[in-house]
Amino acid sequence: MVSMDYLKFGRAHSWFEREHGKLAELYDGQWIAVEDEGVVVERDKDFNLLLRRLRDRGLDPGKLFVGYVSREPLVAIL
């Protein structure tokens, strides 16, 4: 049975992918933490500061969707 936390994570990720163009107008160059569809709970240019603030608020970054917003798509060779 899929947990509510995981359902929210899936909705947050779907929304992030779908709306990434619009999010880039608001948050270009920042990390955002998304709790559910359309619910951005933190943002920061510094990834580690973002994690620290989430933990200070009692939120578990391991259960939230955390993504980097950029107008420039990532080119990577893995």
Added chain:
Amino acid sequence: MRVRGFVSSRFRPPAPLVEALINVPNIGERHIILLVDTGASVTTLLDSDGGRFGMTIDYARNHLKSAPHKVVGIGGMAETYIIEGAELTLTLEEGIEVSETLNLHVVLHDPRTLSDEERELILRLPSILGRDVINRYSLHFSASRGEVYLER
């Protein structure tokens, strides 16, 4: 049975991703997005997800087991650890969960040795679903149709 993924336009060209739950002994269950990478031998947690899960380089050096073999990728080598008996749970289209047991690799860079630009770019790299898990399924990927799924 089929696990449906996403084709993400955040990458150039667009890349196949899947969502999963990962259960790591002594750390617990966490949520993760994985890049489906047929070029990668093993499923690997990279720096940003390590950070989300509380696995810093210092934590890894003190608590995780070093991988028994060197792991190399384009860009060189980083510190590689292995977590035996991790459980990766994928969700089928019908909502049923299917679990895969694996030896999860964790590749971390020491941020103190990197420039700001290198650190930022490395953090943007997604964790990877490698052939240790992909080969248990058939992989369908069509970027033009926006389709990615694992099936068996």
